[in-house]
Amino acid sequence: MRVHSGKHLGRAAAGVISTAIFVWPALGAAIAAPVPDFSGQWGRNVFNFEALPAGPHPVTNLRRVGEDAGRPIVIGDPVPLVGDYTNAILKPEAAAVVKQKGDFSAAGHDFPDPSNQCALYSPPYLFTIQLGMQMLQAKDQIVILYTQDNQVRRVHLNERHPAKLTPSATGHSVGHYEGDTLVVDTVGIKLEPFTMVDRFGTPQSEAMHVVERYRLIDAAQAREAQERQEKTNGGFTGSPYDTGYGKGLQVQVTVEDPKVFTTPWSANVTYRHVVRPWQESVCAENNTDVLHQGFEHVPTADKPDF
Numbered sequence: 001m002r003v004h005s006g007k008h009l010g011r012a013a014a015g016v017i018s019t020a021i022f023v024w025p026a027l028g029a030a031i032a033a034p035v036p037d038f039s040g041q042w043g044r045n046v047f048n049f050e051a052l053p054a055g056p057h058p059v060t061n062l063r064r065v066g067e068d069a070g071r072p073i074v075i076g077d078p079v080p081l082v083g084d085y086t087n088a089i090l091k092p093e094a095a096a097v098v099k100q101k102g103d104f105s106a107a108g109h110d111f112p113d114p115s116n117q118c119a120l121y122s123p124p125y126l127f128t129i130q131l132g133m134q135m136l137q138a139k140d141q142i143v144i145l146y147t148q149d150n151q152v153r154r155v156h157l158n159e160r161h162p163a164k165l166t167p168s169a170t171g172h173s174v175g176h177y178e179g180d181t182l183v184v185d186t187v188g189i190k191l192e193p194f195t196m197v198d199r200f201g202t203p204q205s206e207a208m209h210v211v212e213r214y215r216l217i218d219a220a221q222a223r224e225a226q227e228r229q230e231k232t233n234g235g236f237t238g239s240p241y242d243t244g245y246g247k248g249l250q251v252q253v254t255v256e257d258p259k260v261f262t263t264p265w266s267a268n269v270t271y272r273h274v275v276r277p278w279q280e281s282v283c284a285e286n287n288t289d290v291l292h293q294g295f296e297h298v299p300t301a302d303k304p305d306f
Helices: 006-031 092-106 125-129 219-233
Strands: 041-043 132-137 141-146 152-157 172-178 181-187 209-218 247-256 265-273
Touching (some): 219 247
Antiparallel strands (some): 041 132, 181 209
16 A cells, blocks of 8 residues: 655645635636516506505505405506595605695596606506516616607616716616616706606606616516506506516606605506517607697797798
């Protein structure tokens, strides 16, 4: 039997230790959570936020009331946008604005909003009205395309908001992955003439802070969430769902604006995979009275020019 010298044993042990140190990073990389794949087109057939089972909830339509097994059901016309100005999340000044707009809508008029005024949709308003979207995931950013008016957002990955931030219509969004969830943080939303939180005209301030959490859920769970939302808000046809796709996409949106709301609140937006061509949707600049409600009139001269 051959007996190794201490010198040789030292080299062997060193080799083992060296190998162990070399292997561990590779093993760590192998078990790291993969980046979730949000590719493809996502759609839904209903507007507005989905209230969570508990906690503060978003403003809802007073014209759609009733309950079925403890859940609200569709009663009445969904078109008048009569927001619930008694919702406890609203500060008095915000509640007054919601009531004023609700009264105007109930009288048969459409109040100006980013959609009918061809303006950019800022968060959180965009989640209440955009029905289709697609996410392009890259190393340093995510580009989100929305079907209505072909609007675009950019989320900067693994960055911080700049110390001196210039507000913009859609705000400054930064994101990072937490396991199977994409977290997007948005601040710096510029107040444009028609900027609002939701389709009921809830106002917002320059202090608006929105956090979005995107995650894939089971397709059946997504279908149930959408069907429940269609019951409470009134859905319509338009999104041919990919019934063979095994996942849905759910976004939990948390809204904080201490100048408007008494407390932060959260809601969901649920999408299902859809199969359809990307349709061009154009909202022309200066098309400021698309429903002929008298928002603006074409300028006319007091007297003929010639």
